[in-house]
Amino acid sequence: MSQRVTIDPVTRIEGHLRVDVEVDGGKVRKAWASGQMWRGVENILIGRDPRDAWAITQRICGVCTTVHAIASVRAVENALQLELPVNAQYIRNMIILAHAVHDHIVHFYHLSALDWVDVTSALRADPGKAASLAESLSTWSGNSKAEFTKVKDRLSGFVGTGQLGIFTNGYWGHPAMKLPPEINLIAAAHYLQALEVQRHANKIVSILGSKTPHIQNVAVGGVANALAVDAQSVLSVERLLAVKTWIDQLADFVKNVYLIDVAVVGGSYPEWTAIGRGFVDYLSVPDIPLDGKNTRFALPGGHIANGDLASFKEIKSHGDAYFRDGVAESVKHSWYQGGKGPLHPHQGETRPQYTDFQDDGKYSWLKSPTFYDKPMQVGPLSRVLAMVAAQHQPTIDYATHALDLVSTVAKTKVGLEALHSTIGRHAARAVACSVAVDQLATQWDLLLANMAKGDLKTFNKPTFPRGEIAGFGVHEAPRGVLSHWIVIADGKIKNYQCVVPTTWNAAPRNEKDEPGAYEACLVGTPVANPEQPLEVLRTVHSFDPCIACAVHVVDQETQPIVRVEPT
């Protein structure tokens, strides 16, 4: 007999995602992902000045402020065919990369590690053994017996009061929790250390972005940072040197703690390399532009069909027609007026039509995007696979390093194929984060070298023509491909659509009734106890869901289902 399990909401932070699964014989047979909040922020932009769009769109989401700002200015610059000074690219790139590093660290340690790590088990750990194990794996300075003893005492105190606070929602003692106490203690210690380290990434964003959490320095045409070799009031070499110190500290943590922890957790849960595969069509876009026209990039991206790296088709620029013409969104299963089939974002419409949760009809506020009529997975796994396919050596090196460690812990050879899985998405994120933190240092070097040549230019003034122009801005955001699509008429916004990473991954069924990535990946996931569907959360959390961007907040005090005032 099958059982229906509804999890609502499934995110630990931000947003509101509902997942329904039909469980039969201890496994998920069918799944539905549903965005439970109305999206329509795009409508607010119509009629406004395109130069203001980035400041407004960065308010869509509390987690991804920066990424919307970037995609938005790129969309307007694409429409204008406006070239940027390279300094502006370097500064934006550093913001993008610091934000990504921050996001990945916080996602793993603070939003998803507790799916795998049992904090209460850590109380039974021997700190000495934990230290020997951790020190055998890494040069990180925070792996001493004294450190682990301190953390264990702190956790005991916390758990002893019965006020678990941030740890309240964990599934402690669940049969799917398998890490030994020492590894749980190591992970808990790194959870706390990650809280300290993440602030370095945040400081970089706030120094370069002039403010955090909402950056202020972006402008259509470049950035508003005034560069100087010695003045106080601007982005001086002295401030940039402080940034470099934080980059180095982040790199130490990402490579000597995060990447290793993910490999150890992955190697301890080898069965999870065979769970959560779903469909294996992957999309990413190139990012970290090295020229003013967005045609050369530090990190490649593109499309991989059916998990076959040999099929990799590179997206060559941010204006590439191959990307532009491939994207469409269906609303057949979404709470919007439809009937026109999948629409290209430039023709996209956002007119709500709420029904109710209909298994075979409409059941989500998310639209269902496709790339040349096929649903895609986006995110760090797509990104890493594309970079491996493109022979990006640093990615290959970090992936090999991580998989070798996984193999050692699992005591069996684990290869690239294992990445097509729930735990593989975590591993790919750690690899992507390692690549990002190195690239952050590279972009810093490029900026300094260019300033040393006497080039301090950061802005090219845009001019808006009469008549209608259209553009699109892409960004390989932490959660995957983000695209903003704009139509400008006589200098004012005529249409605006955001196709965000979580929309790709958490999409409902599409025009051909094919499931979205979450829905496909959940099928086959084991569920030991339907009352505590930890395994379902593991697979969903492996995507790092952030529904707040995909749709936005209008939830109600007590009602699980949204009601929205039509506008």
Place this chain on the structure above:
Amino acid sequence: MRIVVLGAGNILLGDEGLGVRAIERLPHAYCLPACIELLDAGTCGMEMLEELEDLDALIVVDAIRASREPGTLIRLVGEQVPVFFRTKLSPHQIGLCDVLATLELLARAPRYTAILGLQPQSLALGMELTPIIEAAMPELLRLIVAELGVLGVHPAPRCAALTS
């Protein structure tokens, strides 16, 4: 003494942004001493961790859904604060709630927390406040200033000509 007055909310969703609007307006209406930091938190989460560490006081200004008449002033302090976070009176405290729980874990939580706000009228899409909320905003600013008074800080109002 370090006090943060934090404006929470999404300015794209009408009255949901009233907390952010309040802290935008506060320095135009009152002279604030240097010990007070204003933080436009929007709907953010962990990015705010550092700014909120070891505070003497945190004043959160937010749209609060407490089943009152729209525009009703609401002040939550003491034992009502955790209740606020448990019962989802505001749609975006998920992030803020996690930040405060994390600060507890680090033993760096604010020594005093107050939550001030208004019952919103509409959370529909739009960047303007509804007229009822707009009319109640000066009262909300006075409530914030009164809360600062509780903490021993007494900002002087600016000349009315400057604030109109």
